Amino acid sequence: MEKFLIYADILGFEELAKEIEINENIPSLKVRDEILKEPVKTELERLKKEGKIYGYEKGSDNWILVLKEFDFIFEVVSRVLKIEMPVGKHAAKLTKDYENIPLEIAIGCYGFDKWAELEGDKISCNDKVIKFLKTYIIPIYSNTYKKENSFEIGKWDFSKEHLKKEFLNKGISLTECLIEEEIKDERWKVIDKLNKYIIEKDRSSFKVYKILTESFVICTNHFFEELKNNSNEKYFVENEFTYTNKKTKKDEKYYLLKKENVIKEGKIPDFLNKIGQQSKSDFSGALIDRIFVPPDEYDEIKKSLKDKGIVFITGTAGYGKTYLAIRLLWEKYDDEGYIPGWISGKEKDERKDVRKRLTDIEAELKPKHIIYFEDPFGKVEYEKRDDLEENIRGIIDSVKNKRDCFAIITSRKDVFEKFKKESFSAAKEIEAIEKELNIIKPSYSDEKRKKILEKWAEEKGCKWLSNEKLKEIIFNSINDESKLPSPLAIYNFVVATKNETNKNTIRQKIDEYSKELPEVFAKEIIELSKSGRKDRMRFLSFIFVSENFEKKFVKQEYEKLKEENFEDFEKILKEEYRVKEEELFKKRVLNFSHPSYSQAIPYVLEDVVCRKIFCNVLKELAEKDFPDDVRNLLFELAKKDSAARYVAQAIVNNFEKLPDDVRNLLFELAKKDSAAWDVAWAVANNFEKLPDDVRNLLFTDKVQKGLKEIIEKFSNSGFKWNKEKAEKFKKFLKNE
Incomplete structure (x- = not known):
């Protein structure tokens, strides 16, 4: 079983202990044990207790750590690198990295056998592995560093002024200069504010070497291959080195990692824990700088948050409001050390808590905190709370008057508009801090979506990225605004096609992951209908049938079908941001604002209530000499399995009025396995008024299975027919 190893060694242990002894007046032994070793041991014990490492093996001033899985590596390394020395801050003037214990770290992989002891303080690890990391890889890097950071100077008269001049000739400015006594025969140490140097006599000149005092992280080639499989290795690798393996006589590689990037990556688990999330996969695009691509409104949103302490982020469902809120939390946490909080509003009961805590926001406004309130006003429909509406001005002022805390609130656009109306007295204050993510504008242009796609493809190592023809197909698809329209759709597509090189499959995946936003929209409409807002589905049904109907025609037909509790046409049109009014051939027409x-429509029609409303609209339109818009819609829907029932029912209900080409769709659907049950249901439910050739579809091979299910429903009294109709149908089946 292969595990990951981290070798950590205190950099310049003996010399550092002496330095602290002199400057802090602490006995050297105490420095070694309590200031340098004990903090490392304490942190390793904490990591072991949390289950991030199996255990560790301790040397004199070094440790071998065995990790359970790749995902813990950067967190463990980051936390080890940030271990502080318990000494006074004034000691920081001695060396750049003095506040933290300086460490040299090497990461590798090792295959343990199944009997290996991996728990506790003693790890059964092959001595050769430890020797490889400790006495081979790290010294090779140290020697490389020494060579790359060395130079010669001419005569030296042992004065600070002369030394500063010699260094300046090499482009190095010594701000402070302390020359220690000769530490060895013809060998001296030079200490500056930022760095340390060793000067050695080398024949007729002097050789200057920069001492390695800062923590560094290197990794073996074996680990580098694992890094390539799990992340974007380019982000982490600062330099690549080659050395000759003395045993095999072959050239091998090792890598210097970017310490700052390793630390940043290692902070992500703590951030996720603070906001109550388990995995970064849903938010990695927001958390990882190399991937994040901001929407057009990003700078404006950040400015509002900075200046006013609070921002409302509104917009289309599934278009990245939560994604952006998490990014703002992360930046405050990573850059300024703020404590993030996320009050989730995914479920209805959770949103009650979000509203309560937003109303009592004073309790949440703690110093150095940034809080995200998710969808407090409702997910799909407006969820009322009187004291929230009445006190929203006070809530906004409370945040503005606190200098060291921030609040982010997200809401779907139509829900937020309802909230603004109910809070009309504070409408201006609300609008001043509202920022909208807009798919219509859009917030993510074609170029930005391509950039997101490319960054994610590089991060995940997609095979198609190196195939120019496939790359062209994928990137050209983005020019269609309906294809992969949101950051989430792009991410899901990349994950699904990581190892894909088949052109047809990739095209299918593009279509598949472009459906996510239409599905979200359909879910909104269905939820509105379930909550009693059937007027919205009635209104949208006209636009679904045709995006070229005149406004006055839609209004006229809507009013005909309007029920008692339906809102006025003009009011719905004003609220429904998904529908736009525009001029076409000197006529005012209604159509959707985004493809x-x-x-x-196919996903909306999966709901019984919505389908019934839509059929009523279609029936009304079909009676008007069956317009081409309706005919074309049926042909298009017949291609979609999810809409087969609707098409079959629409044809059967209006069979006598339909032209032959539309009637024939029913016979085509009967040949499809996916639609056979729906044809059986539609025909059986209307068998009395249908001609023989249509009724006989019930006895075709593919429809037979559906027919059997319908007969079962008769037996179980689950089919809602009156007794007379049921008897007629049974007789019909018996005669046939």
Whole structure:
């Protein structure tokens, strides 16, 4: 079983202990044990207790750590690198990295056998592995560093002024200069504010070497291959080195990692823990700088948050409001050390808590905190709370008057508009801090979506990225605004196609992951219908049928079908941001503001209530000499399995009125396995008024299975027919 190893060694242990002894007046032995070793041991014990490492093996001033899985590596290394020395801050003037214990770290992999002891303080690890990391890889890097950071100077008269001049000739400015006594025959140490140097006599000149005093992280080639499989290795690797393996006589590689990037990556688990999340996968695009691509409104949103302490982020469902809120939390945490909080509003009961805590926001406004309130006003429909509406001005002022805390609130656009109306007295204050992510504008242009796609493909190592033809197909698809329209859709597509090189499969995946936004929209409409807002589905049904209907025609037909509790046409049109009014051939027509909305129809029709409303609209339109818009819609929907029932029912309900080409769709659907049950249901439910050739579809091979299910429903009294109709149908089946 292969595990990951981290070798950590205190850099310049003996020399550092002496230095602290002199400057802090602490006995050298105490420095070694309590100031340098004990803090490392304490942190390793904490990591072991948390389950991040199996255990560790301790040397004199070094440790071998065995890790359970790749995901813990950067967190463990980051936490080890940040171990502080318990000494006074004034000691920081001696060396650049003096506040933290300086460590040399090497990361590798090792295959343990199944009997290996991996728990506790003693790890059964092959001595050759430890020797390789400790006495081979790290010394090779140290020697490389020494060579790359050395130079010669001419005569030296042992004065600080002369030494500063010699260094300046090499482009190095010594701000402070302390020359220690000769530490060895013809060998001296030079201490500056930022760095340390060793000067050695080398024949007729002097050789200057920069001492390695800062922590560093290197890794073996074996680990580098694992890094390539799990992340974007380019982000982590600062330099690549080659050495000759003395045993095999072959050239091998090792890598210097970017310490700052390793530390940043290692902070992500703590951040996720603070906001109550288990995995970074859903938010990695927001957390990882190398991937994040901001929407157009990003700078404006950040400015509002900075200046006013609070921001409302509104917009289309599934378009990245939560994604952006998490990014703002992360930046405050990573850059300024703020404590993030996320009050989740995914479920209805959770949103009650979000509203309560937003109303009592004073309790949340703690120093150095930034809090995210998710969807407090409702997910799909507006969820009312009187004291929240009445006190929203006070809530906004409370945050503004606190200098060291911030609040982010997200909401879907239509829900937020309802909240603003209910809080009309504070409408201006609310609008001043509202920032909208807009798919119509859009917030993510074609170029930005391509950039997101490329960054994620590089991060995940997609095979298609190196195939120019496939790359062209994928990137050209982005020019269609309905294809992969959101950051989440792009991410899901990349994950699904990481190892894909088949052109047809990739095209299918593009279509598949472009459906996510239409599905979200459909879910919104279905939820609205379930909550009693059937007027919205009635209104949208006209736009689903055709995006070229005149406004006055839609209004006229809507009013005909309007029920008692339906809102007025003009009011719905004003609220429904997904529908726009525009001029076409000198006529005012209504259509969807984005292609994703028009593509939602098959998913909307999966709901019984919505399908019934839509059928009523279609029936009304079909009676008007069956317009081409309706005919074309049926042909298009017949291609979609999810809409087969609707098409079959629409044809059967209006069979006598339909032209032959539309009637024939029913016979085509009967040949499809996926639609056979739906044809059986539609025909059986209307068998009395249908001609023989249509009724006989019930006895075709593919429809037989559906027919059997319908007969079962008769037996179980689950089919809602009156007794007379049921008897007629049974007789029909018996005669046939």
